[in-house]
Amino acid sequence: MKILIPFDGRNPKTRLSQTLSPEERSEFSAAMLEDVLDAIPSDSLDPEVVTTEPFDRDPGVETSTSSEPLNSVVNSYIDSTVPVAVVMADLPLIRTEQVERLLETPGDVVLAPGIGGGTNALVVRNQSFSVDYHGVSVRDHQRIARNRGLSTTKVDSYRLGLDVDEPSDLIEVLLHSSGRAADWLESNGFEIVEPGGRPTVARESD
Ligand SMILES: Nc1nc2c(ncn2[C@@H]2O[C@H](COP(=O)(O)OP(=O)(O)OP(=O)(O)O)[C@@H](O)[C@H]2O)c(=O)[nH]1
Numbered sequence: 544m545k546i547l548i549p550f551d552g553r554n555p556k557t558r559l560s561q562t563l564s565p566e567e568r569s570e571f572s573a574a575m576l577e578d579v580l581d582a583i584p585s586d587s588l589d590p591e592v593v594t595t596e597p598f599d600r601d602p603g604v605e606t607s608t609s610s611e612p613l614n615s616v617v618n619s620y621i622d623s624t625v626p627v628a629v630v631m632a633d634l635p636l637i638r639t640e641q642v643e644r645l646l647e648t649p650g651d652v653v654l655a656p657g658i659g660g661g662t663n664a665l666v667v668r669n670q671s672f673s674v675d676y677h678g679v680s681v682r683d684h685q686r687i688a689r690n691r692g693l694s695t696t697k698v699d700s701y702r703l704g705l706d707v708d709e710p711s712d713l714i715e716v717l718l719h720s721s722g723r724a725a726d727w728l729e730s731n732g733f734e735i736v737e738p739g740g741r742p743t744v745a746r747e748s749d
């Protein structure tokens with residue numbers, strides 16, 4: 544099955560701006576993308592990164608460039624090819640096991656919810672579905688499917704559910720991954736701290 548991985552490298556992860564500089568956000572986003580690609584074996588599956596601008600370094604999988612907004616990019620794809628899976632590029636805890644589970648789950652539309660209401664991954668098996676990302680998209684996607692008479696199935700997965708949007712998400716990466724995003728955080732001085740109350744992540748120099 545084709546697996547689309549949307550990636551916007553233009554000004555990524557703006558919600559991490561208080562923690563990371565623009566250059567660091569770019570490096571960290573690229574590391575998360577690599578973690579996602581590592582989880583999708585290209586010898587048995589068919590990944591394609593749809594990026595807003597060409598990469599400096601070849602990511603080692605099929606790549607296409609589109610400056611269209613996220614919804615247009617994905618909906619054009621659904622219009623031309625189903626089944627298709629869409630896996631976001633900011634899921635650093637994902638492993639091959641979760642990708643396989645996503646693809647094996649039955650349903651016209653399979654949804655892997657993200658914390659806070661997003662849709663971290665989905666599978667579309669019926670062309671009458673269309674995506675409407677942003678906001679509480681997992682709820683919107685359920686509604687769209689229902690209105691079009693399509694079945695939906697949810698994948699209940701912690702590793703698929705953690706998309707890194709906010710600084711408070713970073714602790715999960717340090718705790719539960721040994722991948723490239725976790726390496727990047729460690730080598731840039733991030734560590735888990737327990738200030739009293741909820742443990743968090745801080746930089747050595749902070
Ligand atoms: N190709 C493409 N990918 C996008 C676009 N917008 C977001 N993405 C990707 O979709 C996924 C989810 O993106 P978001 O978390 O909504 O946005 P973000 O830019 O990563 O982060 P924020 O700036 O903090 O909202 C990430 O993998 C992004 O790289 C777009 O317009 N085009």
Ligand SMILES: C[C@H](OP(=O)(O)O)C(=O)O
Pocket residue numbers: 657659660661662663675676677678679680681706708
């Ligand atoms: C694209 C968007 O991502 P989030 O802003 O929830 O990370 C969504 O999943 O609808």
